[in-house]
């Protein structure tokens with residue numbers, strides 16, 4: 694999202710944009726820090742943009758849906774992400790501000806490092822490899838949960 698400083702009135706402006714995750718190389722970056730991540734929706738951003746003296750303040754809401762792999766049971770699950778972020782820029786001598794890099798950074802910072810399909814996911818038995826959410830362990834080793 695590119696913001697023209699001259700377009701911003703004293704009341705501020707509202708802007709919306711949609712990013713294609715492929716264009717931002719987000720899945721590759723994600724796989725470096727976490728288990729494989731797939732974006733199943735584009736990244737939607739809705740922003741209220743205001744000038745405060747020499748600063749540009751962008752109050753944004755980011756929304757997207759990820760398919761992740763549970764770090765306990767290794768099953769795929771979907772996660773809807775909705776987060777508010779405030780980006781500020783010093784606009785001295787600038788005519789436009791592009792917030793794309795910061796949006797990208799923010800998304801990467803928000804990947805869960807240990808995604809869980811549910812808080813009480815029972816995981817997989819380390820011995821018989823049964824998914825303990827779906828069936829009972831065959832070896833009786835129920836207390837050993839693969840982290």
Ligand SMILES: [Zn+2]
Pocket residue numbers: 763764765766767768809810811814815816
């Ligand atoms: Zn799980």
Ligand SMILES: [Zn+2]
Pocket residue numbers: 818819820821822823830831832833834835
């Ligand atoms: Zn078992």
